[in-house]
Amino acid sequence: MTKVAIITGISSGMGHAAALYFQEQGFEVYGGARRMSRMQDLADKGIHVQELDLTDKLxxxxxxxxxxxxxxxxxxxxxxxxxxxxxPLEEVPTENAKKQFEVNLFGANEITQFVLPVMRRQGYGRIVNVSSIGGDLYTPLGGWYHATKAGINMWSDVLDMEVKPFGIRSVIVQPGGTDTEWETVALSNARKNLQEDSPYEPLVSRAEKLTENMNFGATAEDLAHVFYKAATDVRPKRRYFNSITDHATVIFARTMPNAYRAIVSRIINN
Incomplete structure (x- = not known):
């Protein structure tokens, strides 16, 4: 019997790659994103696409x-x-912070609430929540983003305990640095959020320079494979990482918080 997957955020990056990979593995794939024009290639391949706004329940x-x-x-x-x-937390409008929670956390919750009754009737199902190593790490300027990802980690763990008796599992994928447009968009938003004559402008400029010099080893296709493993493992794990380095970085940040903070401060202030 053909398996069916719903994937959100398939217009670019990891979601786009995952939609293609799951279809290659025999899944019937449904998904959506806000920009229909960027999903035409997926539709041409037989993936079921629709405009999707995770802040819109309908x-x-x-x-x-x-x-x-x-x-x-x-x-x-x-x-x-x-x-x-x-x-900077002092300058990001609260409305913008709320929107990020609505998409990154509450949107995931909304669609999950619609899907769970179906999975419960079936007696099985897998919910894969894409978090980030940024759910355990933190850097200046990313306060609200890190809060959403830490939130989805905890939300997923609680959900897993609640739905496991029905044959359903909820797991987390934590990507690290990935060669997608995400970093560019995030720092573009950082500059837009700066107030006039902001004292944080030098910090944003240093972060932009650091990002320009970074070499992200992981690709969207690499993460698509991780998504697939998280979705199909017979004995699922609570957390999935693309690399040992990503996993080790999370362990280091959680077990040696003072050392982690010192290293990040040194990097961002050089």
């Missing part, structure tokens, strides 16, 4: 209902959609 329900109507089942939900609203 939009979310339409995707889930359409999937169930055509396939009668949902085996996997991948909560991938999200973005970075960077900027």
């Amino acid at each position: 939009s979310i329900r339409q995707l889930v209902d359409h999937t169930v109507k055509e396939q009668g089942q949902i085996d996997v939900l991948i909560n991938n959609a999200g973005y970075g609203e960077y900027g």
Whole structure:
């Protein structure tokens, strides 16, 4: 029997790569994003796409209902959609912070609430929540983003305990630095969030320079494979990482917080 996956945020990056990879592995793939024009290549390959706004409950329900109507089942939900609203905490408008939570955390919760009754009737299902190593690490300017990812980590762990008796599992994928447009968008937002004559402008400039010089080894395709493993492992783990380095960095930050803070401060202030 063909398995069915819903993937959010498939217009670019990891979500786009995951939609293609899951289809290659025999899944019937449904998904969406805000920009229909950037999903045309997926539609041409037979992936079911629709405009999806995770802050719009009707939009979310339409995707889930359409999937169930055509396939009668949902085996996997991948909560991938999200973005970075960077900027100094003193200056990021609260409305912008709230929007980031609405997309990165509450949007994942909304679609999950629609999918869970279907999975519970089936007696099985897998919910893969795309967090970040930034759910355990932190850097200046990323305060609200890190808060959303720390939140989804905790939310997923609680959800897993609640739904495991029904044959459903909720797991986390924590990507590290990945060669996508995410960093560019996040720092672009940081500059937009600066107030006139902001004392934080030098900090944003240093962060931009650091990002320009970074070499991200992981690709969106690499993470698509991690998504697939998280979605199909017979015995799922709570956390999935693309590399040993990503996992080790999280362990270091959690077990040696003072040393981690000192290193980040030294890097960002050089």
